[in-house]
Amino acid sequence: MQPTSPVVDTPLPLAVLFQSADLVAINKPHGLLVHRSPIASDASEFAVQILRDQLGQRVYPVHRLDRKTGGVLLFALHEAMNSAMQKQFADGLVAKTYLAIVRGYTPDEQTIDYPLRRDDGVVQDAVTVLKTLQRTEIPLAFGKHATSRYSLVELTPSTGRMHQLRKHMAHILHPIIGDRPHGCNKQNKLFLDQFSMNTMLLHANHLAFTHPQTGDHISINAPLQAEFKRMMQTLFSNAHIGFV
Known part of the structure; x- marks a missing residue:
């Protein structure tokens, strides 16, 4: 039976990628x-509180990642920097790239320009650039097919809408493995049954921006975490060492 909430698959304390x-x-x-969120009452641990205790000071998340998404998450250490960095995110001045494992063979490259509707009904422009890094076909029957096909993709959003990457990949019929509710529940069950895998395979691997005060170019990369790495090694026998 599928768990109702995702399991944190990386041990604490939190891995610090960059600090100034x-x-x-x-x-x-x-x-x-x-x-903390009222829609996730089952959770007892939160990145803000863990990092605050780990560093011994207040921290301010300047952007968000979905609960099930892993990877680079940036915090400010005082209010002025929090405001400055939030403005950079809002103005589209922060470069972000993600890795995802999705169902099927994706095109070599594709720009997904598909507006998304917020919960309040407002429709917003949303653009994601997709680049296929690897494809694989494994001897695992699914439905009427004797094998299963998957792609490792790099996703670069030029807008930052809620669940943008998840919705965009579902829109082009290449849902992210492990995504609920936007993904394919049958594929998710297949991965749970065959691989005991219940993680959404979406990873924020790179973040780059200009430091608001010093003008320095900051570039931060996040290594893949345990379950994503395991699925890379399971599905892509020739996985590039740079990803794992």
């Missing part, structure tokens, strides 16, 4: 909420 006098970035585990 006013910023810190962590490799957020899959399954860890950024902060």
